[in-house]
Amino acid sequence: GAGVSQSPSNKVTEKGKDVELRCDPISGHTALYWYRQSLGQGLEFLIYFQGNSAPDKSGLPSDRFSAERTGGSVSTLTIQRTQQEDSAVYLCASSLAGRRETQYFGPGTRLLVL
Amino acid sequence: GIQVEQSPPDLILQEGANSTLRCNFSDSVNNLQWFHQNPWGQLINLFYIPSGTKQNGRLSATTVATERYSLLYISSSQTTDSGVYFCAVEPGGGSYIPTFGRGTSLIVHP
Numbered sequence: 497g498a499g500v501s502q503s504p505s506n507k508v509t510e511k512g513k514d515v516e517l518r519c520d521p522i523s524g525h526t527a528l529y530w531y532r533q534s535l536g537q538g539l540e541f542l543i544y545f546q547g548n549s550a551p552d553k554s555g556l557p558s559d560r561f562s563a564e565r566t567g568g569s570v571s572t573l574t575i576q577r578t579q580q581e582d583s584a585v586y587l588c589a590s591s592l593a594g595r596r597e598t599q600y601f602g603p604g605t606r607l608l609v610l
Numbered sequence: 611g612i613q614v615e616q617s618p619p620d621l622i623l624q625e626g627a628n629s630t631l632r633c634n635f636s637d638s639v640n641n642l643q644w645f646h647q648n649p650w651g652q653l654i655n656l657f658y659i660p661s662g663t664k665q666n667g668r669l670s671a672t673t674v675a676t677e678r679y680s681l682l683y684i685s686s687s688q689t690t691d692s693g694v695y696f697c698a699v700e701p702g703g704g705s706y707i708p709t710f711g712r713g714t715s716l717i718v719h720p
Contacts, residue, residue, distance in 0.1 A: 541707055595641075601653040
């Protein structure tokens with residue numbers, strides 16, 4: 497079956513612009529996670545959605561970052577007024593149920609802010 | 611915050627060799643995960659292992675929470691085991707935010 501998909505695969509933007517990154521989880525998976533990976537900071541957790549519950553936003557680095565999940569499926573991560581330090585690979589994962597289930601990762605979106 | 615240290619940072623093996631990767635953490639944790647990132651960037655969640663031992667094929671992991679470390683064993687390594695292995699810990703106190711180590715980069719030569 498289809499795995500986790502993310503789009504775009506690559507995004508180049510200018511400092512100060514807004515970007516939207518999309519994640520399509522595996523069908524039927526109720527939990528969805530966003531992470532980012534950069535050379536300087538390594539792997540970082542950003543946000544976690546579980547079903548219709550309020551998301552756990554505790555990993556978002558600033559108020560320029562927001563995420564939503566529509567209909568319990570597709571999720572978008574929005575970065576407003578991008579900065580050069582936002583350059584990273586943004587990874588999405590989904591799992592069947594809660595946090596203790598195996599997470600399946602998408603290929604990531606590579607974001608470069610010039 | 612909690613500190614996570616992985617060792618060794620780099621490891622080079624000949625195919626068929628066994629290896630042990632270590633993850634030390636500085637405080638009590640609710641959970642610990644091991645991940646593998648292949649050379650093309652794909653991440654795979656290997657184990658959730660807050661304590662005890664789990665095995666999956668040639669891989670096994672042991673966490674000794676009271677001594678604040680976890681070990682990942684790779685037996686009879688294959689070239690497809692190459693990549694970076696990360697551990698991530700969830701601190702106690704109800705916070706889910708996982709903290710990742712910097713990883714162990716493994717190269718397995720044929």
